[in-house]
Amino acid sequence: MIHAKNITKRFGRVQAVSDVSFDLENGDSIALWGSNGAGKTTLIRCLLGVIRCRGNASIGGVDVRRRGRHARALIGYVPQELAFHDDARLGSAMVFFAHLRQVSRARAAESLVAVGLTGHERKRVRDLSGGMKQRFALAIALLSDPPLIILDEPTSNLDAEGRGEVVETLRQLRQSGKTLLFASHRPDEIISLARRVLVMERGHVQRDTTPAELWPTEKPVQVIRLFLTMANEKDAADVLREAGHAVHLNGNGLCVAVPRDRKAEPIAVLARKQIEVRDIEVLDDVQIPETTR
Amino acid sequence: MSTISVSHDRTDRPAPAAPSFTAGIARFARREFRDAIASKWFLLYTFAFTVLAVGVSFLSLSGSGSQGFAGFGRTAAGLLNLIMLVVPLMALTAGAGSIAGERERGTLLYLLAQPVSRTQVLLGKYLGLAAALICSLCIGFGISGGVLAWRAGGVGVGAYAMLVGFTALLTLAMLSVGILISINSRRSSVATGIALFIWLTLVFVSDLGLMASSLLFKLHVQEIFGLAALNPLQSFKMSVIVNMNASLDVLGPVGTYASHTLGNGIPWVLASSLIAWTVIPLAIAVFLFSKRGSV
Secondary structure (H helix, E strand, O other), X not given: OEEEEXXXXXXXXXXXXXXXXXXXXXXXXXXXXXXXXXXXXXXXXXXXXXXXXXXXXXXXOEEOOOOHHHHHOOEEEEOOOOOOOOOOEHHHHHHHHHHHOOOOHHHHHHHHHHOOOXXXXXXXXXXXXXXXXXXXXXXXXXXXXXXXXXXEOXXXXXXXXXXXXXXXXXXXXXXXXXXXXXXXXOHHHHHHHOOEEEEEEOOEEXXXXXXXXXXXXXXXXXXXXXXXXXXXXXXXXXXXXXXXXXEEEOOOOEEEEEEHHHOOHHHHHHHHOOOOOOXXXXXEEEOOXXXXX | OOOOOOOXXXXXXXXXXXXXXXXXXXXXXXXXXXXXXXXXXXXXHHHHHHHHHHHHHHHHHHHHOOOHHHHHHHHHHHHHHHHHHHHHHHHHHHHHHHHHHHHHHOHHHHHHOOOOOHHHHHHHHHHHHHHHHHHHHHXXXXXXXXXXXXXXXXOOHHHHHHHHHHHHHHHHXXXXXXXXXXXXXXXXXXXXXXXXXXXXXXXXXXXHHHHHHHHHOOOOXXXXXXXXXXXXXXXXXXXXXXXXXXXXXXXXXXXXXXXXHHHHHHHHHHHHHHHXXXXXXXXXXXXXXXXXXXX
């Protein structure tokens, strides 16, 4: 479905994406994992063809650079936060996107029903909550039933309930045969949804791996987020890695995947090195699916 | 939340397709038109232009104390000055805020992620804004024309229609320049600032510059006419004067030169200048926007 070869993007002196190559088969799912500024969003934008980059990218065999709009017809895109005219009403915005996607008004209405936004057609975009906006973006992305869904941190602005709904929908989409490419800061989401993970750092793909390799455990995984002072974050990540923990520094705390019966262990490891943990957030309890092992 | 119905087997259906080039433009144009006429700036501009146009028409006719074409000529002269001030300001600022505003709000990225090209987005927005601006002008001209017809009768309707036509052409030209500013600006405030600077330059500075240049460099009449015709506002003004008086002699030696040299071709030459100001900036805008490396 996706063929990316030597994708490179530079903004002035900053190398945002450097020589990234990967293939994604139909029905497969891949997560982009990395800290803020690792190049995940830029890579997504290159694949969408909304920014020019070096290298070759094709979606379903359609060259993104030469036939961008035809390639984008095969993609449903969900941004981190939907940005559309705040004054637009949900119903009319949906009809506009339905026309762009060459589907009927009936399909537009059906999509709103499916994401639980029926009855909100007269609401303006600015009046929607973060969760409603993401559901709306998901409805637009799925209007034409495209084979590929690309999502850029789709749950980062959602509360636990909204996140759960979106993840469940994506899980069902994956089961229905959709190809998924998504960026995420949350190991639990990646474990739930992705078969492969591209670990990105400073524009490079460091590893093309699986969630099971990245967070190796046979037991149910609990992901905890540790909040430390900014100056300690990198040292703490190194300490935890040396202690054998799967860690990721994502710009919003340290995410550590641990067996559910060993949640305090990373804090103890850091305490031994006199690194203070300010706060801890226990993320969702996740079970590694068989397919990702 | 239930999940959206999706096909488990796509082989029975064709893959989703992008809209055709013209259909994509039409959809963006329709959306832009609807957004524009529902916006506060549209209401403000329409109200201001209508009030001023009706005021100018009413006062010109009252002052002339005349009926028929003399009254129309005086009104048209008053409207001409009003149009030269207001219309470029409306079109330049509307164009300047279009793409830059979308970029600033973050909506441009989402639109470009849809199955449309940058050219479709740009042309769609241009056409939608052009339709809204012309619609706004037509309301002002329509009510003003009603006053004119009531006080001066139906004499000069053709010339009035030509005035409307040339004003529409001026609107398209200034909107093209505004769009060109917009695609190169990251913030709408910067784009609006540049648009205001260009408006001031075209309305005030270019006239004074032409006068100063003609004295300093002792320009020939043909050079002065050529330079004046390059300014879209001067082209518009001369077009309307030709339309009312059938010659440019009222403009002095330069007008006499143009009348004698170009004869009946003057309106075409001047209209060509306005068309060039419409097509060239828009073509450059399409080229630069489609080649732009970032959003």
